[in-house]
Amino acid sequence: METAYINIHQDVIDACKTGDRNAQFRIYKLYYKAMYNTSLRIVNDTAEAEDIMQESFLDAFRRIDSYTGEGSFGSWLKRIVINNSLDELRKKKEMVSIEASELEFPEVVEENREEEIRLQVTEVKETIGELPEEYRIVITLFLFEGYDHEEISEILGISNNLSRIRFLRAKQRLLKILKEKKLKSSFNYN
Numbered sequence: 337m338e339t340a341y342i343n344i345h346q347d348v349i350d351a352c353k354t355g356d357r358n359a360q361f362r363i364y365k366l367y368y369k370a371m372y373n374t375s376l377r378i379v380n381d382t383a384e385a386e387d388i389m390q391e392s393f394l395d396a397f398r399r400i401d402s403y404t405g406e407g408s409f410g411s412w413l414k415r416i417v418i419n420n421s422l423d424e425l426r427k428k429k430e431m432v433s434i435e436a437s438e439l440e441f442p443e444v445v446e447e448n449r450e451e452e453i454r455l456q457v458t459e460v461k462e463t464i465g466e467l468p469e470e471y472r473i474v475i476t477l478f479l480f481e482g483y484d485h486e487e488i489s490e491i492l493g494i495s496n497n498l499s500r501i502r503f504l505r506a507k508q509r510l511l512k513i514l515k516e517k518k519l520k521s522s523f524n525y526n
Contacts, residue, residue, distance in 0.1 A: 343409050352400050360397055367410060368393070371417045377480055378421035378473070380465070388424055392417040418481065418491060422473070463513050464506075471506035478503055 343349060345366065351359030371392060376385035396403075396413050403412050464472055477483045477491065485499040492499070 343405065345409060346405070349400070349403065349409055352397060360393075363409075364393055367413055370410070371413060374414055374417050374481060375421045377476055378418065379424055384424065385421075388420045389417060392420045395420065414481070415491070418477070422491070425469075425473075459517075460510070460514070463510055463517070466513060467506055467509055471502050471509060474499055474502040475506040475510070 345363070348359045348362050348366075352363055368389060372385055372389045375388040375392070376382065379385050379388065392413070396416050403409060464475055467475065473492065474488055477488045478485070483491065485496050485503070488494075488499040489496040494502075
């Protein structure tokens with residue numbers, strides 16, 4: 337028999353289940369930034385990400401009774417945000433790009449090296465934005481959102497194998513584009 341996930345905010349979640357507005361506001365304050373960033377990385381539009389995030393919280397509070405506690409509340413909420421973001425993309429059929437976000441680095445990393453790493457991460461994220469939508473979404477869900485291929489296949493309604501293929505093709509195309517950019521920039525310096 338599986339045991340339920342122990343959530344450190346279970347008392348607040350339980351209060352939300354009774355419709356407690358203060359508890360809902362506490363949950364919102366705990367998760368809004370992460371959920372906004374998740375949506376932003378998928379839809380690449382600040383206003384749209386804000387709307388999706390707000391709507392996702394409303395959806396979550398409307399169906400909070402369906403949260404069983406088998407996983408973390410944050411993961412459950414993130415799934416709602418991702419599904420709403422993907423639904424919005426499907427409606428608009430727009431190209432998606434990844435917005436560069438701040439990364440936290442351990443204090444042991446020297447300042448110059450930290451800046452170099454940030455620039456490289458930013459370049460990779462921007463280049464991911466150049467990938468075709470089906471590759472970009474899979475690589476985003478895998479690398480940035482931490483989903484495995486089984487979860488990605490469920491979210492996107494594709495086979496586990498297709499998720500893996502798209503991820504591998506995305507990596508190959510990403511490396512090719514990055515190499516071409518590096519080669520192009522080396523010619524510009526000479």
